[in-house]
Amino acid sequence: MAQVAHADVDHHEPQSFWTKYVFSQDHKVIAIQYALTAILIGLVGLVLSGLMRLQLGFPGGFDFIQNGNYYQFITMHGMIMVVYLLTALFLGGFGNYLIPLMIGARDMAFPLVNMLSVWFYILSVLVLVASFFVPGGPTGAGWTLYPPQAITAGTPGAGLGIVLMLTSLVIFIAAATMGGLNYITTVLQLRAKGMTLMRMPLSVWGIFVGSVLALLAFSALFVGGVMLLLDKVVGSSFFMPAMISMGTQLAYEGGSPILFEHLFWYFGHPEVYIVALPAFGIVSDLMCAHCRKPIFGYRTMVWAILAIGVISFLVWAHHMFVSGMNPYFGFFFATTTLIIAIPTAIKVYNWLLTLWRSSIRLTVPMLFSIGFVSTFLVGGLTGLYLGNVVVDIPLSDTYFVIAHFHLVMGVSTLMVLFGAIYHWFPKVTGRMMNDVLGKLHFWITFLGVYAIFFPMHYLGFMGLPRRYFNYDAFTSIPDSAQAINTFITVAALTVGVAQLLYLFNMAWSYFKGKKANGNPWQATTLEWQTPDTPPVHGNWGATLPQVHRWAYDYSVPGAKQDYLPQNMEPVPAGTGNGKP
Amino acid sequence: MLLAIGLVVVVIGTVLFNFLSPSFTPLASNWGQIDFTLNLTIAMTGIVFVVINLLMAYFVLRYRQQPGKKAAFEPENKKLELWLIGVTAIGVVVLLAPGLFVYSEFVNTPKDALVVEAVAQQWQWSFRLPGQDGEFGKTSISLINFQNPFGIDPEDPNGQDDVLVPGNEIHLPLNRPVKVLLRSKDVLHDFYVPEFRVKMDAIPGAISSLWFTPTKAGTYELACAEYCGLGHHTMRGVVVVEAQQTFQDWVAAQAIFSEEVAEAGTNTGQDPVVVLGQQLAQTKGCLGCHTTDGTPSVGPSWKGLFGKQESLSDGTTVAVDEAYLAESIADPSAKVVENFPPAMPPYTLNEEDLEAIIAYIKSLTGND
Numbered sequence: 022m023a024q025v026a027h028a029d030v031d032h033h034e035p036q037s038f039w040t041k042y043v044f045s046q047d048h049k050v051i052a053i054q055y056a057l058t059a060i061l062i063g064l065v066g067l068v069l070s071g072l073m074r075l076q077l078g079f080p081g082g083f084d085f086i087q088n089g090n091y092y093q094f095i096t097m098h099g100m101i102m103v104v105y106l107l108t109a110l111f112l113g114g115f116g117n118y119l120i121p122l123m124i125g126a127r128d129m130a131f132p133l134v135n136m137l138s139v140w141f142y143i144l145s146v147l148v149l150v151a152s153f154f155v156p157g158g159p160t161g162a163g164w165t166l167y168p169p170q171a172i173t174a175g176t177p178g179a180g181l182g183i184v185l186m187l188t189s190l191v192i193f194i195a196a197a198t199m200g201g202l203n204y205i206t207t208v209l210q211l212r213a214k215g216m217t218l219m220r221m222p223l224s225v226w227g228i229f230v231g232s233v234l235a236l237l238a239f240s241a242l243f244v245g246g247v248m249l250l251l252d253k254v255v256g257s258s259f260f261m262p263a264m265i266s267m268g269t270q271l272a273y274e275g276g277s278p279i280l281f282e283h284l285f286w287y288f289g290h291p292e293v294y295i296v297a298l299p300a301f302g303i304v305s306d307l308m309c310a311h312c313r314k315p316i317f318g319y320r321t322m323v324w325a326i327l328a329i330g331v332i333s334f335l336v337w338a339h340h341m342f343v344s345g346m347n348p349y350f351g352f353f354f355a356t357t358t359l360i361i362a363i364p365t366a367i368k369v370y371n372w373l374l375t376l377w378r379s380s381i382r383l384t385v386p387m388l389f390s391i392g393f394v395s396t397f398l399v400g401g402l403t404g405l406y407l408g409n410v411v412v413d414i415p416l417s418d419t420y421f422v423i424a425h426f427h428l429v430m431g432v433s434t435l436m437v438l439f440g441a442i443y444h445w446f447p448k449v450t451g452r453m454m455n456d457v458l459g460k461l462h463f464w465i466t467f468l469g470v471y472a473i474f475f476p477m478h479y480l481g482f483m484g485l486p487r488r489y490f491n492y493d494a495f496t497s498i499p500d501s502a503q504a505i506n507t508f509i510t511v512a513a514l515t516v517g518v519a520q521l522l523y524l525f526n527m528a529w530s531y532f533k534g535k536k537a538n539g540n541p542w543q544a545t546t547l548e549w550q551t552p553d554t555p556p557v558h559g560n561w562g563a564t565l566p567q568v569h570r571w572a573y574d575y576s577v578p579g580a581k582q583d584y585l586p587q588n589m590e591p592v593p594a595g596t597g598n599g600k601p
Numbered sequence: 602m603l604l605a606i607g608l609v610v611v612v613i614g615t616v617l618f619n620f621l622s623p624s625f626t627p628l629a630s631n632w633g634q635i636d637f638t639l640n641l642t643i644a645m646t647g648i649v650f651v652v653i654n655l656l657m658a659y660f661v662l663r664y665r666q667q668p669g670k671k672a673a674f675e676p677e678n679k680k681l682e683l684w685l686i687g688v689t690a691i692g693v694v695v696l697l698a699p700g701l702f703v704y705s706e707f708v709n710t711p712k713d714a715l716v717v718e719a720v721a722q723q724w725q726w727s728f729r730l731p732g733q734d735g736e737f738g739k740t741s742i743s744l745i746n747f748q749n750p751f752g753i754d755p756e757d758p759n760g761q762d763d764v765l766v767p768g769n770e771i772h773l774p775l776n777r778p779v780k781v782l783l784r785s786k787d788v789l790h791d792f793y794v795p796e797f798r799v800k801m802d803a804i805p806g807a808i809s810s811l812w813f814t815p816t817k818a819g820t821y822e823l824a825c826a827e828y829c830g831l832g833h834h835t836m837r838g839v840v841v842v843e844a845q846q847t848f849q850d851w852v853a854a855q856a857i858f859s860e861e862v863a864e865a866g867t868n869t870g871q872d873p874v875v876v877l878g879q880q881l882a883q884t885k886g887c888l889g890c891h892t893t894d895g896t897p898s899v900g901p902s903w904k905g906l907f908g909k910q911e912s913l914s915d916g917t918t919v920a921v922d923e924a925y926l927a928e929s930i931a932d933p934s935a936k937v938v939e940n941f942p943p944a945m946p947p948y949t950l951n952e953e954d955l956e957a958i959i960a961y962i963k964s965l966t967g968n969d
Contacts, residue, residue, distance in 0.1 A: 084914070087942035088831050088899070163828045169805060170788035174946065175723050175830035175889070262806025263742040264787045265722070267946075268886030270742060278789055278804060312664070314672040321682055343791065343826075345783070345802045345809030348708045352701060359693045366689045367682070373653065374681075376660045378673040383604055383665065391604060391657060395611065398653055402646040405693075409700035411707055412639050415798045418791060418826040467607065475615050479622045484795025486826045489834040494896075497822050501623045576672040583671065 034558055044140075046132035047558055048117045051139045053449070055113030058139075059106050062146050066101035069094045071517050078510025080491040080503075088490040089177040092161035095488060096178075097153075099164030100186070103292065104193060105149065107434060109142055111299040112197070112235060115441065116204050116228045118449070122548035123225050125213025125566045125588070127559050130206040134199045141196035145189045152178070152185035160186045163488060165289075168260035168281050172253040174267050187250045194239045194246075201239075204232040213547070213588075215568030219323070220587070222546045222572035223316060226323055227302020230330040231295045237334070238291035245284035252276070282344055286337040293430055294333040298326055300437040301368055304393050306572070307440050308372060310544040311387035313583050314379035315573035317371045325364035325371075332361040342410050343417045351410040358408030365401055369394065380576070384542075385459035389440030392467045393433050400429030403478065418488075421481020424474045432470045439466070439523065446527075447541050451554050452534030458526040462519060469516035476505045543584050546572050550586050602665075608658035612651055619647065629796035629821065629842070631778075631814040634703040636798070642696055649692075707799065710812040714778040717771065720751060721783065721790035721803040723889050724832030724898060726823060727751065728771040732762030732857060737782075742805075745786065747883040752786075753858050761859040764852055769823075770839040773815050774848040780812040791827035794840055802827050815842040831944050832890060832899040878961025881954055890945065893965055900945060901938050907963045912939040926959050 035041045042050060073094050076086045086094075117135065121128055129135045152159040161177030162170060170176045171183055178186075208229045212221070221229075248259040252273070260281040261273030305316045316322060338346065338354040372394050381387060403425040407413045416422065439462070446454045483502055485492070492498050539554040552562045566588040574585035628636060664672075718729040718737060729751055731737045738753045738760015745752035750767060753760040773779055783792055783803035792811065793800035801811040823838030843851070882888050890899035901911075909921045914937045919925055928935055933945035950958070 081940070087944070088834065089942050089944050092828075092831070092833075167789055167828070170828070170830050173788065173830075175788070175832070177831065177944075262804075264785075264805045265742060265745055266787055266886075267723075267889055268884045270745070275806075277806065279807070312672065313666075315674065315676045317675065318677045318682055320677065343801050345804045345807060351704055351708070355701060355704070356697065359697045362693055363686065363689050367686060369653065370685050371682075373656060373660070374678075376657065376664060378675065379660075379664050380666045380670060380672040381661060381664050383661070388604060391608075391661065394657060395608065395654055399615075399650055402650055405646060405696060406639070406642050409638065409642065409696055411635055411700050411704040412642060414707070414800060415635060415639075415795070417800065418793070464607070468611070471611055471614065475618060476622070479618070482625050483623055484626050484793075484824075486793065486824050488828040491834055494835045494837045495822050495824065497626075499623060573676065576674050578674050 044136060046128070046136045048121050048129045048132070048135060049449075049556065051135050052114050052116075052118035054139045055109055055117060055142060056115075058143055058146055059110040059114060062101055062149075063106035063110075065150075066098050066106060067517055067520065069098035069101070071514060073098060074510040074513045076490065078507045080493070089161060090158070091490045092163070092488070093159050093177050093182075096161050096163055096166075097149075097159050101149070102431060103164065103296070104190070105146055107296045107430070108197065108235070108292070109193075110438060111296055111434070112204065112228065112232060113139065113142060113200055115224075115299060115303065116200070116232065118445070119224055119548060120204055120207055120228060121211070122551065122556065122560060123222050123546055124208060124211065124216050125547050125561070125568060126207060126211035127561065127565070129203045130211055131199075131203050135203050138196045138199035138203070141192055141199065145193035145196060148185055148189035148192060152182050152189070155181040155185060157182050165285060166249065167285075168249055168252065168276075168278050169262070169264055169266075169273075172249065172261075173264075173271070183253060184250065187246045187253075190246050191243060191250075194243045197235050197239050201232040201236040204228060205236070213566050213568055216547075216587075219320070220568060220571045223302040223305040223319070223322055223326075224299070224546075225302065226326050227299040227305075230326050231298040234291045234295045234298070234330055234333060238288045238295065240288075241284045242288035242292075245281055245288070248284075249281065279341075279344055279346055282341050282346075283338070286340040287334075289340060290337040291333045293426075294329060296430060296434055298330065300393070300434040301326065303441050304390050304437045305372070305375075306544075306546060307386045307390045307437075307444055308375055309573055309575055310444070310542045310546075311384050311390065312376060312379035312381045313575045314375055315575055317374035317377075318367075319571065319573060321367060322371055325368050328364040329361060332357060332364075336361055336408075339408050339410070339413070342413045355408055355410040359405065362401070362405060362408070369398060369401070384443075385454070385456060385463060386440040386444040386542075388460065388463045388467075389436045389443070392463065393436040393440070396428055396436060396467075396470060397433035399475070400425060400427075400433055404429065415484070416481050418486055419481040420477050420485050420487055423487050424477035424481065427477075428470075428474050432474065436467075439463070442527070444542065445548075446530065446534075447537035447554070448539075448548060448551075449555055450531055450534070451537055452530055453537050453541060454530040454534055455526050458522055462522045462526065465519040465522075466516055469512050469519065472512035473509050473516065476509060480505055540586075543582075545574055545584050545586050547587050550588050602662065605658040605662045608654050608661070612654045612658075616647070616651065619643075626795040627817075628798065629815060629817040629819065630798060631816055632707075632798040634699075634706070638696075638699050638703055641699065645692065645696065707812070710780045710810070711778040714780040714812055715774065716780050716782060717773070718782045718784070719771070719792050719803065719838075720786065721792070721825070721829075721836075722786040723788065723830055724825075724836040726769050726771075726836070726838035728766040730764035730766070730852060730855075731759075732764050734759055734762055738763050738858065740784075742786065747880040748861070750883070751858075755862055761857075763858045764855045765858055765861060766855055769837065770841065771823075772841045772843060772848050772851045774845045775815060775818050775842055777845070778812060778814045780810055783809045783811070788829050789827045790825045790829050790836070793824045793826035794821045795824070796821050797840075800826050815840075818842050818844065831942070835898045872960070872964075874957050874960045875964045877954075878957035878959070878964075881958050882961055885948065885958075887958070897941075900941055903962050903965045905966060907965070913937060914939050914941075914943075923959055926962060927955060930955065930958070 157180040159178050160182040251257045258273045258276035261276040263274045335357040339358045540549040568587045569591045576583050720727045736759040738757040740752040785803040785805040790803040797813045799811045821840045825836040892902045895902045895904040934943050937943045
């Protein structure tokens with residue numbers, strides 16, 4: 022792909038405070054706007070989880086937590102974390118920052134649309150937050166927002182709350198679509214000379230395939246959300262059957278709640294891979310830089326990301342095994358779900374084989390990378406229970422499911438997020454984050470999340486249903502279940518508070534962290550080879566980089582240094598050049 | 602070093618917890634095969650979890666950065682990767698095959714199963730048996746009213762002998778397969794008794810089902826396992842498993858639809874104001890949150906309520922008289938009873954309806 026080398030570097034450099042930092046079209050500024058907004062709303066989600074755990078650990082101990090607002094806490098916690106934190110941070114935050122830098126471009130393909138995307142995202146967050154302050158409060162329908170209960174009396178926030186939630190989602194999806202179009206076009210069209218697809222770092226592959234999934238899957242949520250909004254606001258019956266609510270028959274008729282479930286999960290399952298695939302890609306790059314060894318099986322890793330992306334559209338009804346859908350579907354979806362385990366397992370083996378015979382530096386990013394492998398392993402393995410339809414039947418809608426999805430989606434991706442921020446902080450700010458605080462943060466978080474989520478699986482084995490305000494109505498639940506819940510709460514509150522260490526580290530290091538050179542980790546990927554750190558507008562100065570090798574030339578036999586940057590001139594023959 | 606220790610600690614902790622922790626609820630149905638598949642999965646995934654974490658601990662120690670030692674440059678090993686794919690595929694088949702085999706048994710209900718209908722609503726259960734003719738009468742949401750809570754079509758001859766169990770408790774005969782047909786009057790619910798292992802959502806507008814054979818006599822708690830609003834956690838039913846004869850006796854003691862229809866037309870000698878109040882309580886949805894049998898639900902029970910001294914959320918006490926009841930119906934958030942949520946919507950009732958509901962509440966003394 023022929024490139025215009027440098028003609029457009031200086032023609033719309035932003036000048037004012039507003040165009041540099043607020044209404045910026047620079048992908049790096051947009052990335053930071055996405056990231057800071059996501060982290061802020063994520064903290065709200067974290068506080069909500071603390072409130073939930075207070076009730077579960079000490080039921081009835083807090084007068085201000087009643088069933089109505091408890092169900093609102095769980096709903097908003099889930100929705101915020103999945104959509105507004107993880108999706109926004111991985112695609113909008115990391116995608117925006119890393120893609121142009123890692124492929125040697127000056128910016129995204131559509132900078133204005135990129136700016137619109139972050140402002141739509143911020144608007145969607147504001148609409149979401151507004152729902153906390155309307156009469157009736159935010160929706161308490163569960164993050165899955167199933168009709169009919171999401172829009173009928175008897176569920177908290179079934180008035181304005183659900184309307185604002187659905188509106189916020191529609192706005193978010195517009196943002197995600199604009200972003201996704203940008204990331205995909207940029208990766209396909211703006212790679213620097215020599216940067217073939219098979220020379221791209223896995224971070225880019227993960228974010229790229231995640232973005233493709235986003236474009237294809239979010240439309241199902243959009244459609245489902247709009248139809249549900251219509252059912253609520255104009256009284257249509259897409260999802261609403263004839264039903265009685267609080268003693269009176271409503272005007273609805275003929276709709277199907279299961280239709281919503283299909284639309285929702287057709288989005289919902291790829292959504293988890295929209296979050297996971299960027300994490301898989303990023304952790305590969307973190308590991309290699311911090312153990313000085315090429316990723317084991319790069320081509321297989323790429324094929325695994327692609328295979329997981331494709332198969333992720335074929336597994337959605339494993340969320341619906343007990344929904345009352347045609348039971349014969351269970352055979353198909355159990356099979357596809359267990360098949361997706363295969364490329365996923367390959368990735369885990371390859372991470373392990375990357376560490377094998379490497380030279381591991383136990384830096385904070387490496388600690389979190391290993392923490393990722395461990396927590397992703399346990400979370401992914403429990404997916405095998407839930408995917409195997411008949412084993413899922415007793416476990417569905419119990420705490421086993423909650424343990425599974427938190428480990429695989431919340432905890433392990435969070436490990437990657439932390440590791441990635443510690444890793445790229447010096448590139449973004451020119452300073453290192455504090456090592457001692459980082460290690461302390463890692464240890465409390467790593468051991469703490471095991472304490473929180475491992476015992477939770479056993480609450481599921483004991484049959485404890487999820488989304489219960491308390492278990493007072495049931496006499497057959499053993500005391501040990503409450504003991505486990507109290508233990509989990511104490512662990513959760515500890516881990517939650519420990520994140521302050523991390524926030525403090527970020528803030529303090531921004532001003533006072535040890536100054537870093539442009540490539541403190543001695544990494545091979547292009548973003549570390551910019552002439553300026555932090556990179557300036559246009560990223561590369563007068564000339565775009567030219568790429569001569571893949572992203573993993575670490576410890577190449579015979580080479581003078583233990584890493585060869587991707588844009589370094591070719592090494593003379595006979596000294597090993599890695600992959601084509 | 603510390604990381605290796607940390608990983609080993611995690612492995613030891615999790616394995617210990619697995620063996621020391623409370624286990625599955627005791628099985629009380631034929632679905633022991635589910636337990637078998639589950640235990641097989643625990644064993645296999647447990648081994649993988651332990652092995653991979655210990656390997657990582659070992660690698661972290663063995664391959665830590667050391668002066669003079671360089672990382673190996675081995676970008677791929679096709680043979681090893683193919684072998685790993687093969688082994689994983691076999692592992693997947695070992696889990697999936699028994700799982701799908703057992704599932705095929707679940708999907709094929711035995712022909713001789715006893716059929717029971719479970720009707721879910723916010724936030725209680727009711728049940729129906731098909732009666733002598735073995736056929737259920739057709740139902741419709743539009744036919745549901747106080748006298749016909751199941752919504753059975755009175756024109757359908759099949760419905761005349763349907764056995765109606767409006768309370769939360771169903772009895773089942775020991776050792777006979779039972780197919781539970783599920784439906785809902787309002788939102789999604791789910792029929793779940795942990796000891797029986799199987800569960801299934803109840804959907805409004807459609808009928809779903811599950812089947813099991815109860816193998817242990819006893820009393821089991823039925824939980825709703827699909828979020829259904831404010832009272833989801835209070836929606837408790839009871840399943841009593843008993844000997845065949847005891848079960849038959851219990852069935853014989855239940856009302857049947859034709860009797861209910863006949864009774865509705867006769868004067869039972871009750872005060873018509875109280876009867877009106879009872880009907881309103883049903884149709885206005887009061888009984889969705891207030892029980893009449895003493896069980897606290899989303900709201901306080903009405904049994905024995907009138908004349909009581911109630912403690913309110915602000916610490917004061919109030920005597921439950923006509924004035925308090927009238928106020929609480931029109932403005933429920935004015936005086937909320939302690940330990941109950943401020944969840945009740947306000948109702949504007951005319952004089953006659955208000956008087957009737959209060960009369961009904963008064964009639965629910967604590968003395969029966």
